[in-house]
Amino acid sequence: MGIEEKIRQLEEELARTQKNKATEYHIGLLKAKIARLKRELLTPRKSSVRTGGFEVKKSGDATVVFIGLPSVGKSTLLNALTGAKSKTAAYAFTTLNCVPGVLEHKGAKIQLLDLPGIIIGAAEGRGRGREVLAVARNADLVLILLDVFQPTVLPKIKEELAGIGVRLDEKPPKVSIVKKLRGGVEISSTVKLTKMDERMVVGILNEYGLHNASVVFHEDIGVDQLxxxxxxxxxxxxxxxxxxxxxxxxxxxxxxxPFDFVAVSAERGWGIEELKDAIFQRLRLIRIYTKPRMGEADLKEPMMLREGATVEDVCNRLHRDLAREFRYALVWGKSAKFEGQKVGLEHRLEDGDVVCIVKKQGRE
Ligand SMILES: Nc1nc2c(ncn2[C@@H]2O[C@H](COP(=O)(O)OP(=O)(O)OP(=O)(O)O)[C@@H](O)[C@H]2O)c(=O)[nH]1
Ligand SMILES: [Mg+2]
Known part of the structure; x- marks a missing residue:
C-alpha cells in the first residue's frame, strides 16, 4: 500500500471515530500517525527534487507571497502595489510561474511573489499546488487573497497551508524534548496540562520512535501541537x-x-495605501537611522530590522567586526529613556530610533 493510500485510510478512520473520552487516546494516536506519514510524503523523493521553476531568490528586507484561488486578482494586485507587469486575465490559471515584484514602502524594499492560483486539495498534490504552496514556506508573510464573492474559502486555504506544515499566526509550542538512552519517557511541566494525559504523550512520542526522552511542557498544548x-x-x-x-x-x-481583512479593489486602486501599511506592520519591520558621532543622522535611508532587534543587530548589519570593536551606543527615539541615552549591545530598539555607534578606539 502506498503512503497516500495509508493516509486516506487513517483519515477515514479518524472521520468515522466518534469523539469522546473513551476514544480520545485512539484519536490522538491516529492524528500522530497521519502527521508522520504526511511528513514522509513531504520529504522530496530523489526523483522529484526539481520544483519546476517556482523558486525565486529572496531579496530585499522581507518576502511576501500571494496565495489564493485562480482569478481572485493576485496579479492585478501585484501590479497595483509595485508597478510590475504580471499578466492578468479573466480566465483561471493566467499566471503559470512565480512573478516577483518589489514594493517600496517607508524605506523598506519588500519582495512580493505572485503565484499561480491554487485549488482546494493542492497540499495533497492536486494541480501544481504543492509546489506553489511550498514557496510560502520560505516567505516572511503569507498574503491570502480572497475574491469578495468567495469569502468562505478562507479556512480551506489555511488548511491547505497547514497541509504543507505552515502554521499561520501561531507561535512554536513551548515544549522541549530531549532524547535519552534509557529510562523511558519522563514528563514534567511548569503549567497544568489539561489537553493530554501522560498516556497520550507517551503514545504519541512512541509513534515518532521516541521511547526514551525527557519532555518538559512550558505551555498547555494539545495533540496537534505536540x-x-x-x-x-x-x-x-x-x-x-x-x-x-x-x-x-x-x-x-x-x-x-465574520473575519478580519483588508478590503481592496486592485483594479480601481482602492485600499492600496492601507494595504501597504498593513503589510509593513504585519512584517513587524522597524526603521533604524544611523548617525555618525559628529554630524546628522541619515534620515533618507533607514536600516530595516525586525521588531525586537538590538544594537548588536545594527552592528552586525553595518560591519562584521563592529560588535567586537563596540564601546557603547547613543540612542535617540522611542526606546531611549532620554535623548542620547548611552546603551550597550543588548539594548532593544524601536521603530524610528536614531543610533550612533561608538567604537573602542573612540572613533565612530
Ligand atoms: N471588479 C474587479 N475585478 C478585478 C479586480 N481585480 C482583478 N479583477 C479581475 O479579475 C480577473 C482575474 O485577475 P488576475 O489578476 O489575472 O487574477 P489572478 O488571481 O492573478 O489569477 P490566476 O493567475 O489565474 O490565478 C481579471 O479579469 C481582472 O480584471 C477588482 O478589484 N475588481
Ligand atoms: Mg495571476
Missing part, C-alpha cells in the same frame, strides 16, 4: 487576509463578514 513539535519541519508565519474586488459589493455586505 505532533508539530515532533515533526520538526513546521514553519510559523504571520498572515494577512485581503479581500479583493470590493468595488462589486456594498459596505453592508463587507460588514457582515
Amino acid at each position: 505532533v508539530d513539535v515532533l515533526a520538526g519541519n513546521r514553519r510559523y508565519l504571520p498572515s494577512l487576509t485581503v479581500l479583493n474586488k470590493v468595488d462589486m459589493v456594498s459596505e453592508d455586505y463587507l460588514k457582515s463578514l
Whole structure:
C-alpha cells in the first residue's frame, strides 16, 4: 500500500471515530500517525527534487507571497502595489510561474511573489499546488487573497497551508524534548496540562520512535501541537487576509463578514495605501537611522530590522567586526529613556530610533 493510500485510510478512520473520552487516546494516536506519514510524503523523493521553476531568490528586507484561488486578482494586485507587469486575465490559471515584484514602502524594499492560483486539495498534490504552496514556506508573510464573492474559502486555504506544515499566526509550542538512552519517557511541566494525559504523550512520542526522552511542557498544548513539535519541519508565519474586488459589493455586505481583512479593489486602486501599511506592520519591520558621532543622522535611508532587534543587530548589519570593536551606543527615539541615552549591545530598539555607534578606539 502506498503512503497516500495509508493516509486516506487513517483519515477515514479518524472521520468515522466518534469523539469522546473513551476514544480520545485512539484519536490522538491516529492524528500522530497521519502527521508522520504526511511528513514522509513531504520529504522530496530523489526523483522529484526539481520544483519546476517556482523558486525565486529572496531579496530585499522581507518576502511576501500571494496565495489564493485562480482569478481572485493576485496579479492585478501585484501590479497595483509595485508597478510590475504580471499578466492578468479573466480566465483561471493566467499566471503559470512565480512573478516577483518589489514594493517600496517607508524605506523598506519588500519582495512580493505572485503565484499561480491554487485549488482546494493542492497540499495533497492536486494541480501544481504543492509546489506553489511550498514557496510560502520560505516567505516572511503569507498574503491570502480572497475574491469578495468567495469569502468562505478562507479556512480551506489555511488548511491547505497547514497541509504543507505552515502554521499561520501561531507561535512554536513551548515544549522541549530531549532524547535519552534509557529510562523511558519522563514528563514534567511548569503549567497544568489539561489537553493530554501522560498516556497520550507517551503514545504519541512512541509513534515518532521516541521511547526514551525527557519532555518538559512550558505551555498547555494539545495533540496537534505536540505532533508539530515532533515533526520538526513546521514553519510559523504571520498572515494577512485581503479581500479583493470590493468595488462589486456594498459596505453592508463587507460588514457582515465574520473575519478580519483588508478590503481592496486592485483594479480601481482602492485600499492600496492601507494595504501597504498593513503589510509593513504585519512584517513587524522597524526603521533604524544611523548617525555618525559628529554630524546628522541619515534620515533618507533607514536600516530595516525586525521588531525586537538590538544594537548588536545594527552592528552586525553595518560591519562584521563592529560588535567586537563596540564601546557603547547613543540612542535617540522611542526606546531611549532620554535623548542620547548611552546603551550597550543588548539594548532593544524601536521603530524610528536614531543610533550612533561608538567604537573602542573612540572613533565612530
Ligand atoms: N471588479 C474587479 N475585478 C478585478 C479586480 N481585480 C482583478 N479583477 C479581475 O479579475 C480577473 C482575474 O485577475 P488576475 O489578476 O489575472 O487574477 P489572478 O488571481 O492573478 O489569477 P490566476 O493567475 O489565474 O490565478 C481579471 O479579469 C481582472 O480584471 C477588482 O478589484 N475588481
Ligand atoms: Mg495571476
